[in-house]
Amino acid sequence: MTDNHPTNGRLAEELRQLLASIEATGRALLPASNLELLQTVVDAAARIFGAAAASICLVDETDQVLEFKVAIGAGKDEVLGMRIPIDRGIAGYVANTGQPIAISNVQQDPRFNQEFARSTGYVPRSILATPLIIGDRVIGVMEVLDKISAPSFGMQDMELLGVFAQQAAIAIDQSQQMDNLGRAMLRGIDRLLGNDGSDQPTRIRSEIEAGTAEEQTRRREMMDLAGLFFEIGQAGEDERRACLQILAAFRDYLRSRPSLG
Amino acid sequence: MSTTNESEPPEEILRPAWSSQFSPDILQEVEAVGPLAEITRDWAWGGSTGKGVRVAVIDSGIEHDHPAVAGGVRGGTIVEYDRRTKTQLRFKADDKPVDIFGHGTACAGIIHLIAPEAELYSVRVIGRDLTGKAMQFAGGLRWAIEQGMDVVNMSLSTSREEYYGLFHELADEAYFHNVMLVAAVNNIPAPSYPSLYSSVISVAANEGRDPFTYYYNPSPPVEFGAPGIDVEVAWLNKSYSTSTGNSFAAPHITGIVTLIRAKHPEFTPFQIKTVLTACAANSRHPVDR
Numbered sequence: 001m002t003d004n005h006p007t008n009g010r011l012a013e014e015l016r017q018l019l020a021s022i023e024a025t026g027r028a029l030l031p032a033s034n035l036e037l038l039q040t041v042v043d044a045a046a047r048i049f050g051a052a053a054a055s056i057c058l059v060d061e062t063d064q065v066l067e068f069k070v071a072i073g074a075g076k077d078e079v080l081g082m083r084i085p086i087d088r089g090i091a092g093y094v095a096n097t098g099q100p101i102a103i104s105n106v107q108q109d110p111r112f113n114q115e116f117a118r119s120t121g122y123v124p125r126s127i128l129a130t131p132l133i134i135g136d137r138v139i140g141v142m143e144v145l146d147k148i149s150a151p152s153f154g155m156q157d158m159e160l161l162g163v164f165a166q167q168a169a170i171a172i173d174q175s176q177q178m179d180n181l182g183r184a185m186l187r188g189i190d191r192l193l194g195n196d197g198s199d200q201p202t203r204i205r206s207e208i209e210a211g212t213a214e215e216q217t218r219r220r221e222m223m224d225l226a227g228l229f230f231e232i233g234q235a236g237e238d239e240r241r242a243c244l245q246i247l248a249a250f251r252d253y254l255r256s257r258p259s260l261g
Numbered sequence: 262m263s264t265t266n267e268s269e270p271p272e273e274i275l276r277p278a279w280s281s282q283f284s285p286d287i288l289q290e291v292e293a294v295g296p297l298a299e300i301t302r303d304w305a306w307g308g309s310t311g312k313g314v315r316v317a318v319i320d321s322g323i324e325h326d327h328p329a330v331a332g333g334v335r336g337g338t339i340v341e342y343d344r345r346t347k348t349q350l351r352f353k354a355d356d357k358p359v360d361i362f363g364h365g366t367a368c369a370g371i372i373h374l375i376a377p378e379a380e381l382y383s384v385r386v387i388g389r390d391l392t393g394k395a396m397q398f399a400g401g402l403r404w405a406i407e408q409g410m411d412v413v414n415m416s417l418s419t420s421r422e423e424y425y426g427l428f429h430e431l432a433d434e435a436y437f438h439n440v441m442l443v444a445a446v447n448n449i450p451a452p453s454y455p456s457l458y459s460s461v462i463s464v465a466a467n468e469g470r471d472p473f474t475y476y477y478n479p480s481p482p483v484e485f486g487a488p489g490i491d492v493e494v495a496w497l498n499k500s501y502s503t504s505t506g507n508s509f510a511a512p513h514i515t516g517i518v519t520l521i522r523a524k525h526p527e528f529t530p531f532q533i534k535t536v537l538t539a540c541a542a543n544s545r546h547p548v549d550r
Contacts, residue, residue: 025288064389087389093321093362096324096387096394097417100448101364104491104507133451136421138391155466155490161280 037175038070041168045144046072048164049157051125052146055079056132056168059086059095059140065139066091073145075122090129091141098138100130100162104152128153130161132169139169282478283467283486293481293539293546300539302473306520311376314517314523317413318372319398320365323358323383329370329495330381334358337383340401342393349393350400358383363497367504368416368512370495374522375472375516382410387417395419402431402455403449411507411522414515415444416508419455428455436460441518441530445511446483457482460530462518463535466490466510475514477541485537487513 038056046054053073057066065083086092094101104126124145132140142165146154153161232243265510281287293300301307317337325334337358343351360366369381386401387394398419405413413435414501419428432455446465456463464480466489475487480491489510496502514537521533528536538544 033449058458059391061391064391085389086391087361087387089362093387096362096391097364098420098447098449099417099445100498100506100509101508104503130449133449135422136384136419136451152491152503152505158505247367 004132033069036170038168039072042070042072042142042170045142045161045164045168049128049144049153049161050148051128051144052148053122054142054144056142057084057091057140058132058172060140066095069140074124078122091125091143094129094131094141095138098131098133100128100158102126102128102153102155126152128157128161130158130165132165132172134169134173139172142168262395272273282480282483283465283476288476288486288543289479290536290543290545291477291538291541293544297535297539298546299537305536305540306517306524309520309524311379311516311519314376314379314411314519315382315409316372316376316379316519317382317384317401317408317410318365318369318370318512319384319386319401319405319413319415320360320417320470321362321387322355322360322385323369323381323497324360324363324366324497325358325383327366327495327499329369329501330366330373333373333377333379333381334369335380335456336523337385338401339385339388340397340404341388342390342397344393348400349396350393350440352404355383355385358385360497361385361388363495363500363502364416364508366466367494367496367509368414368515371472371492371509371512372414372516372519375513376519379516379523381407381517395421395424399410399424399427399431402428402435402442406431406435406438409493410440412441412443412515414509414512415455416440418444418447418456420447420451420453422452425452425454429458431455432458436530439529441522441533443511443515443518443521443539445507462514462516462534463515464489464511465507472513474515474542475517475537476543477538484534485514485541486510489513496522 027120042054045051051073053071053075055068055071055076055183057068060067060083063083066086068079068082068084071079084092086095090101090103093099126147127143127145128147129141131138132142142161143162144153147157172180177220232240235243282322315335322339323330323334334357337355339353339355341351341353343349365383365385369383372379373381382405384401385407386397397481398415398417402413402415426429432442442455442461444453444463446456446459446463447453453463455461462485464485465483467486468490469488472488474486478484478486487510489507490505491503492505492509493501494504494509496504518533518537521528521536523534525536539546
């Protein structure tokens with residue numbers, strides 16, 4: 001893509017700003033911060049529900065498994081990264097049906113007991129599991145285990161976790177979309193600078209982090225722009241295409257200006 | 262998002278849910294008037310065991326040899342998604358059903374407890390593949406209608422808008438074939454098909470232990486409340502657990518509907534609904550029942 005005005009400093013700078021503004025919104029540019037977000041969600045869930053442990057697993061549709069992404073409390077280290085078939089266990093049921101369920105005395109469920117206990121060494125007495133839903137798609141399951149103040153989770157807990165999970169799912173969705181957007185922007189900058197080196201995104205990011213104070217006002221504007229990007233990204237296919245065409249036309253106009261040549 | 266949640270007290274994000282409609286301070290009393298006032302529970306289902314009534318449980322399967330359903334399971338089908346077939350579904354006869362999660366056995370056990378002589382059929386529609394689950398569910402419902410089931414318990418639902426029409430069509434088809442559909446409302450604030458259709462009996466959970474005590478909600482879409490909180494239910498491998506969810510309320514109503522169907526086989530679905538309403542615990546009768 002070196003023919004696309006690789007030395008176009010101003011446009012590159014604008015893209016850098018845009019990227020910085022996306023990062024400034026606190027959304028995940030890197031997979032690591034995506035996990036941090038999920039971790040915050042389970043930490044809060046465990047606290048709000050007075051649970052000994054909590055976790056989020058996400059659906060891997062390709063392999064038809066649930067993968068535990070984050071956890072807190074008992075069994076945490078063992079459960080992280082664990083992948084369970086989607087036709088097993090309480091989480092599997094919730095992922096399959098989109099129905100939340102609260103269950104206690106689960107030691108009496110031998111299949112659950114054996115599999116979970118073997119892997120984690122931790123057998124909960126009570127479980128509340130609710131789906132994480134985006135639109136009408138189950139993307140994962142949030143579980144809280146062992147309510148400290150009571151032998152089981154009640155209906156109110158279930159309804160509250162449902163609302164909580166809804167918020168969490170939106171956060172995950174936004175995070176993933178921002179992640180995708182951020183990656184797309186990095187690729188765009190990379191191409192713009194005419195560099196195909198794999199370490200380029202890292203270098204660009206470090207340049208962004210070194211931004212000066214004078215750029216703050218401009219960043220705010222760019223943040224608004226990032227917000228628009230996100231909103232349009234959420235819209236339908238036709239709207240996104242229309243927006244792409246408008247932006248491409250504006251880019252062509254910028255390129256054609258003598259001052260930028 | 263998580264930051265917002267942390268800074269807000271839980272009370273502020275708590276929304277009224279289906280089950281709250283059956284809390285004692287909200288629940289309204291309804292009056293049985295005219296001939297409805299004459300309807301008693303004894304007349305409706307007294308002495309009935311559900312004998313001869315065929316009940317389909319659309320769920321995760323039924324563990325046929327679980328003591329909680331002993332002798333009640335007569336067969337069933339497994340509905341699998343298969344994109345190579347014309348209907349994208351494949352049906353496998355399931356003479357001795359098993360359960361993959363325990364949930365279907367829990368529901369079947371509740372029905373069997375209330376209507377011990379009913380014939381239970383397992384319609385397993387959930388499993389390994391998430392891709393076609395709403396289609397499997399719809400296929401299972403169609404199977405139950407075509408097989409001439411008298412009552413169908415659906416402790417599951419879909420919120421997918423594109424299936425609104427299909428499930429509506431199936432609900433109508435069930436009604437015209439005199440098949441009574443009973444569906445749990447989802448516990449989350451989302452559309453819940455097919456529970457939202459008028460010919461379907463929709464059920465949410467409320468407090469209470471007595472399997473024959475249920476309530477009518479005069480502010481639908483959710484019409485009936487039955488025990489579904491900390492219910493002792495059958496689970497996998499002949500075990501039991503304590504479970505909470507609208508899932509476990511629906512089979513209570515299914516069981517009672519089964520008793521009514523056995524005693525009054527001539528009733529249509531809306532007549533059953535009327536009898537059910539008249540016999541609800543919050544239905545006031547001018548005459549002593």
